[in-house]
Amino acid sequence: MPEYDVMTDDLKSYLNGVRACRLCEHEMARAPNPVLQASDTARVLVAGQAPGNLADVTGTPFNDPSGVRLRNWMGVSEDEFYDASRMAIIPMGFCFPGNDAKGGDRPPMKRCAATWREGLLSRLPNIRVTVLVGAYAQKWHLRERTAGSLTETVKNWKAFTSEQMFTIPHPSWRNTAWLKRNPWFETDVLPELRRAVRGALES
DSSP states (O other): OOGGGGSOHHHHHHHHHHHTOOTTGGGOSSOOOOOOBOOTTOOEEEEOSOOOHHHHHHSOTTOSHHHHHHHHHHTOOHHHHTOTTTEEEOOSSSSOOOBOTTSSBOOOOHHHIIIIIHHHHTTOTTOOEEEEESHHHHHHHHGGGSOSSHHHHHHTGGGTGGGTEEEEOOOOGGGHHHHHHOTHIIIIIHHHHHHHHHHHHHO
């Protein structure tokens, strides 16, 4: 379903503003290309980090192996994940931030969240479950309730489920070693995450 078929004029106007944003243009190696999806009927919010290289090239969020892993973690199909009427995908930084010296992605541009995030989230009244992917999203949404490390914040996941928020690591294959060191994430967190997401999508 096309994104603009499932939103109010207010949200459509706001998203047009987001996609026209050029505030960080002078700091970026590539031209700005905000990548996100949203509608005011969405029931699940995926709060990620920033688009990766493939997401930037294709204009589709999580269009890479990490997206495959994330969809598996959430227990959703590709069609469900990219159905804007059901799923909002809103990273902390809307544009690909470029690569660091080691070939990894740079942190998301801070100006994105400061300029756009609160206004955008306030226009999504039907969110039932929020998936906080990685430390940047967790720090913004949880503020002082984050722990000293991502591992500790994810270990404390039960503290946030009463608010229907789930703390998870980034699904990058770079975190495969983390998953092996922390098997409780797959055995304890993922079944509850899948149950919550499925309940939100089918409610």
